[in-house]
Amino acid sequence: MAQAGFTPIQLYFSSTAAAIPTSGNLIAGELALNTNDGKLYYKSSAGVVRTLADSSTATGNLPGGTAGAIVYQSAPNTTTYLTLGSAGAIVYSNGTAPAYTALGSTGSLLYSNGTAPVYASIGAAGSIVYSTGTAPTSLPIGALDTVLTSTGSAPQFVSQASLSVGTAAVAGFATTAGAASTATTAGTATNVAGGGANQLVYQSGANTTAFATAPTGADIGKVLGWSGAVFNWVSAPAATSTANIAGGAQYQIPFQSGVGATTFSSNLTFNSSTNTVGTTNVTATGAVAGNTVASTTTVAAGTAVTAGTSVTATTSVTGATVIANKAIAPTATTGAYSYGTLSYTDTNIFESSQTSVDSYAQKILQNTNSGSSASADYVVSNNLGTATTYFGNFGMNSSTFSGIGPFQLPNAVYLYSTDSDLVIGTKTAHELRLVTNDNSADSMTISPNGAVAFNGSYGVTGKVLGSNGTLGPPTWVDAGGAPSFLLINAGVS
Numbered sequence: 001m002a003q004a005g006f007t008p009i010q011l012y013f014s015s016t017a018a019a020i021p022t023s024g025n026l027i028a029g030e031l032a033l034n035t036n037d038g039k040l041y042y043k044s045s046a047g048v049v050r051t052l053a054d055s056s057t058a059t060g061n062l063p064g065g066t067a068g069a070i071v072y073q074s075a076p077n078t079t080t081y082l083t084l085g086s087a088g089a090i091v092y093s094n095g096t097a098p099a100y101t102a103l104g105s106t107g108s109l110l111y112s113n114g115t116a117p118v119y120a121s122i123g124a125a126g127s128i129v130y131s132t133g134t135a136p137t138s139l140p141i142g143a144l145d146t147v148l149t150s151t152g153s154a155p156q157f158v159s160q161a162s163l164s165v166g167t168a169a170v171a172g173f174a175t176t177a178g179a180a181s182t183a184t185t186a187g188t189a190t191n192v193a194g195g196g197a198n199q200l201v202y203q204s205g206a207n208t209t210a211f212a213t214a215p216t217g218a219d220i221g222k223v224l225g226w227s228g229a230v231f232n233w234v235s236a237p238a239a240t241s242t243a244n245i246a247g248g249a250q251y252q253i254p255f256q257s258g259v260g261a262t263t264f265s266s267n268l269t270f271n272s273s274t275n276t277v278g279t280t281n282v283t284a285t286g287a288v289a290g291n292t293v294a295s296t297t298t299v300a301a302g303t304a305v306t307a308g309t310s311v312t313a314t315t316s317v318t319g320a321t322v323i324a325n326k327a328i329a330p331t332a333t334t335g336a337y338s339y340g341t342l343s344y345t346d347t348n349i350f351e352s353s354q355t356s357v358d359s360y361a362q363k364i365l366q367n368t369n370s371g372s373s374a375s376a377d378y379v380v381s382n383n384l385g386t387a388t389t390y391f392g393n394f395g396m397n398s399s400t401f402s403g404i405g406p407f408q409l410p411n412a413v414y415l416y417s418t419d420s421d422l423v424i425g426t427k428t429a430h431e432l433r434l435v436t437n438d439n440s441a442d443s444m445t446i447s448p449n450g451a452v453a454f455n456g457s458y459g460v461t462g463k464v465l466g467s468n469g470t471l472g473p474p475t476w477v478d479a480g481g482a483p484s485f486l487l488i489n490a491g492v493s
Contacts, residue, residue: 023047072098092117109136130155200224202231367398374398390419443473 012025013033021032026043031052033040038055062071068084074097085091085100092101094116104110104119109129111120122129123138130139132154142148142157149158192201198214212231215222225234245254248264251271257263299305301319311317324336328349333342340354355361367376377395384390396413407414416422425432429448436443441456451458454465459476466477 021049023049025049070098090117111136128155200231204230370398370400372398372400372402375401384419388418392417392420392422 011031011033012021013035014021015035017034017036019034019036021041023043026032026041026049028043028045031040031042032049039051040053041049042052043049062079065071065081066083069081070084070091072080072082074080080097082091082098082100086102088103089100090103090110091098093099099116101117105121107122108119109122110117112118113135120136121138122136124140126141127138128141128148129136131137139155139157143159146157146159147163149156149163192209194209195201195211196213199211200214202210202212204210210230212224215233219233222233223236225232245262247262248254249266251269252264252266253268253270254262254264297313297315299311299313299317299319303319304321304323305311305317305319306323306325311322326336328336329347331345331347332349333345333352335349335352337351338349338353340352342352342354353361353363365376365378367374375395375397377393379391379393381391392415394415397408397410399410401408401410401412406412407416415424425446426448431448432446433442434444439455442453443455445453445456445458447453447458453459454475455473457476459465462479463476464479465474467474
C-alpha cells in the first residue's frame with residue numbers, strides 16, 4: 001500500500017502468464033513487468049523488446065542444459081549446449097560448432113581425415129603401420145625369414161629367394177655358378193679364385209683382379225707402394241721429428257701452402273692458454289662455431305655463427321643466422337646480445353645496451369617502405385600471445401598509410417594493446433605528465449594522489465573546469481560563471 005500522502009509509482013504491467021509487451025506497448029526508457037512470470041522487459045534502441053531480468057534464472061547460472069553439457073555460442077547473442085559425450089569421447093571442431101567423436105578401440109591410431117578426427121586399426125601383433133598418403137594402415141607381419149621391401153607405393157614382405165643381388169659379367173670362381181667360367185648372377189661367393197696365402201687383392205684393370213705378393217726376406221718391414229702400374233713393397237720414407245717448426249710468430253697457425261712447403265698464417269692465430277682462435281677476418285661458406293669466435297675486423301658465415309661463450313669482432317658480425325645460447329638466468333651486467341656493460345647487475349637479460357656519451361644514445365628501428373600498409377613496430381607478448389592476439393604494440397605508420405580510425409593515420413606514432421588492458425602511469429610517488437607542441441607547461445598533469453591539472457593549474461576547491469573550445473586549454477572558473485563544465489575541483493590534498 002502506498003504511504004499516506006504520497007502517489008504510488010506503478011510500472012506498465014500484466015498478470016497474465018507468458019504475456020510479453022510488444023514494441024508498440026513501450027516507449028524508449030519505459031519498463032514493463034509481468035507479475036505472474038516475474039520478468040522485467042525493456043525496449044532496446046533498435047526497437048526490440050528484450051528481457052531485462054528473470055526471477056526464475058538463478059544468479060551465476062545459465063538456464064537450460066544438462067549435467068556436463070558444454071556451453072558455446074552458435075550465433076551472435078545465441079547460447080547453445082553440447083550434450084556430454086560418451087566416456088573417453090574427444091571434443092573437436094567440425095568447422096561450425098564443437099562436436100564429440102567416440103573413443104576408438106584398444107590400440108587404434110587417431111588421425112585426421114581432413115574434416116574430423118577418426119581412428120584407424122594398427123593391425124595384429126607385429127604389424128607395421130604406414131601411410132597410404134591419405135590414411136594410416138598396417139601391413140601384417142611376414143612369414144619366417146621373409147624380407148621387407150617396397151613395391152614403389154607400399155611396403156611388402158617377400159622371400160629371400162626372390163631377391164636379386166646384382167650381376168657379375170665375369171666370375172672365375174663362384175660357389176653358385178657350378179662349373180661355368182662366367183656367371184650372369186652370383187648369389188654368394190665365399191672366396192676369390194687364384195692368389196696365394198697372405199697376398200693382397202686389388203683391381204689391376206676393369207673387371208680384372210690381381211694379387212700383390214706378401215713381403216718376404218728383405219722386403220719384410222717395407223710398406224705397400226704404387227709404382228704407377230702395380231703395387232710393390234717399398235721402403236718407408238725416413239721419419240723425422242722436431243720439437244719446433246722454424247719461422248712464424250707467437251700463436252700463428254702453420255699450414256701447407258704447397259707440396260712440401262709449410263707457411264704460417266698472419267691472419268689466423270690460436271692461443272692455447274686461453275683456448276681461443278683470433279683472426280683479422282673470418283669468412284666461411286658454411287657455419288662458424290667455437291667456444292669463442294673473435295676477429296679484429298669481421299666475422300662472416302654463410303649459414304650460422306655459433307659460440308659457446310662469445311662472438312667478438314671490431315668491425316662486424318655477419319651471418320644468415322646469428323644465434324646466442326648464453327644462459328640468461330644468472331646475475332649479469334650483459335645480456336645474451338649486448339653492447340657495452342651495464343652499471344648494475346640483473347637476471348634474465350636477453351639483450352643489453354650501454355654507453356656513456358654527453359648526448360642522446362639511441363636504438364633505431366626504421367621501415368623505409370612508403371606503402372599504404374608499411375609500419376615499424378616493437379611488439380611484446382606473453383604466454384597467450386599469437387601473431388594476432390595478446391600483444392602490445394608501439395610503432396609508427398608510413399607516410400601513405402591508409403585505413404579507418406586514428407591508428408591508421410599516415411605518419412601516426414601509436415601505442416596500443418590487444419586482448420588486454422593498457423596501463424600507463426607511475427609506480428612510485430611521481431606525476432604523470434602529458435605535453436603537446438613542446439609547451440613549457442604540461443597540457444595535463446596527474447599528481448601521485450590523483451589530482452588533475454590542466455596547463456599546469458590544479459585550480460582551487462569549489463572551482464569548475466570551463467571549456468575554451470579549440471582556442472586554448474580549459475580553465476578553472478566559478479561555478480556560476482561557467483558556460484559549461486567538466487568537473488568540480490576538490491583541490492589538491
